[in-house]
Amino acid sequence: MIRRVALTLALLFAGTSLAVLPAHAEELCAVDLNGNGDAADPGETASCTAMTGGSWQCPIQQVSCTIGTGNQYACPLGAQYRCAAPVSGGTPTCSPNVCIDTGQNPIVSEPVVDDPGAANDGQVDAQGNCLGNIQIFSGRALRCRPPGLLDTFQNCCADKGKIVKDGMGSSLMSLSTKITVAKDLFTGIKAAYTAFKAGATASEAASAGAHAIIVGIDPTTIAISLAIDFMVEVLLQGCDEQDMETGMLKGSGMCHEVGEYCASSVLGICIQKAKSQCCFNIKLGRIIQEQGRPQLKNFNAIGWGPVKHPDCRGFTAEEFQALDFSKMDLSEYYADVESKAHSDIQVDMKDKIDAYVQAINP
Structure with a gap:
């Protein structure tokens, strides 16, 4: 029945x-x-x-x-x-x-995941080099909501296209720059959502958000016109601030879906679900995390952690050095940087990552 x-x-x-x-x-x-x-x-x-x-x-x-x-x-x-x-x-x-x-x-609702990511709380030397433990390809726990009662029946998890561009570039500095992109996305999305709640139109709020995103970063790392269109659509759908951030990163291939859970219920009956994600600053981080974790015994017991509170921590330097890149399928990443031969990309990528790790952990 x-x-x-x-x-x-x-x-x-x-x-x-x-x-x-x-x-x-x-x-x-x-x-x-x-x-x-x-x-x-x-x-x-x-x-x-x-x-x-x-x-x-x-x-x-x-x-x-x-x-x-x-x-x-x-x-x-x-x-x-x-x-x-x-x-x-x-x-x-x-x-x-x-x-x-x-x-x-x-209605009883789960608290919205509010994960600021790994805290930058270690000591640094006069040159700014980290003197403590570092995390490589660290992510943040986020969530987005599929169609349900509390998001006005809109799919706030739908991919809207690749907004954030991901590639290693031609210099070590380009990798360092891309690692700041997700932070600037959050700043811009917060600005857009705040403006919208204060009475701005969706278009005005999206323009304010786009301006905040590109301040201080290379504008070639993000498709601004797509970002504006995305923010307008999401704001008009009634999705919230974190739905917007997760959607932009997820559509750009930077998030790993951990699972689905009940976000809100009444009388014990679930009326709104949510999908938890681990989102990374660059697409390469997500790919290496997905294929690297199964290689390490430290992750055997925890996997990606509880669905409601994912463990999105980065690799320690020792864990990262233990990864076998020859066993990883990086074809998804190769497709984003088609200008180079696959073998050259793999060598170039490994060299740049090693150089970056050396630079921040001498």
């Missing part, structure tokens, strides 16, 4: 400037149609319809009522289901699913 669980879900977005969100509490219902224990899958959540008599009706599995005995409307699903006409007018309908007030049954 289909397990029916219908819930009234109030989204308290009053006072926000997000045009795609309601400015008042909205009656919603969620139904576990496929019996998997949650109501977070496509088609399992919907806005309840205002009916005559001050009631609400769930449109999921809703059917039209028929004329029955005594010329009265009757619900074909059973006499226990009440027929009512929409306030907007039309034929009376009925639904097997009810709406329940979240004022009495609040």
Whole structure:
């Protein structure tokens, strides 16, 4: 049997400037149609319809009522289901699913992952060289949300194309520069989201974000026009700040998906899922992490860590030196730097990484 669980879900977005969100509490219902224990899958959540008599009706599995005995409307699903006409007018309908007030049954949400990455808290010498332990290709734990109740049914995890350009370049400095790109993306996305919430249009907010992104970095490392288009679309979809950051990095091939978990629930029923990610500063970091971790016993027990709180730490210098690059498939990376022969790229890449490690850990 289909397990029916219908819930009234109030989204308290009053006072926000997000045009795609309601400015008042909205009656919603969620139904576990496929019996998997949650109501977070496509088609399992919907806005309840205002009916005559001050009631609400769930449109999921809703059917039209028929004329029955005594010329009265009757619900074909059973006499226990009440027929009512929409306030907007039309034929009376009925639904097997009810709406329940979240004022009495609040939505419980997991805290948004807020991982600043590895702290730069070691001592340095007069030249700025690290004197302590370093992490190589360190990442950050982030999350994005697939279509669900709390992201206005939009897919905030959808790839929007390659915005961040990844390549080793022709100098050691180019690698160092690219390692700062993700940090500048976060700065720009935060600026865009803050401007949007303060009342700017999506286009104005995206332009402000793009300006913040390119300050201090080589503009050739990011496709600014694509970034602006991406930010406009995401802002109008109702995705939040971290959805935006994760989407931009994920679409550029810089994130490893760790798993999916329930981000919000009511009465123990999941109504919004999230996908946890380990996102790295460059695409090469993600590729080497994915293929390097299985080679190291230090990661055998933890893998990528718990789904809700991924372990995105970088390699220690000793772990990095133990990696066997000959066993790695770097074809995905080669495709991004097609101007060189594969063998030359592999040698060049290894030399540059070794040189970079030597520079920051003499």
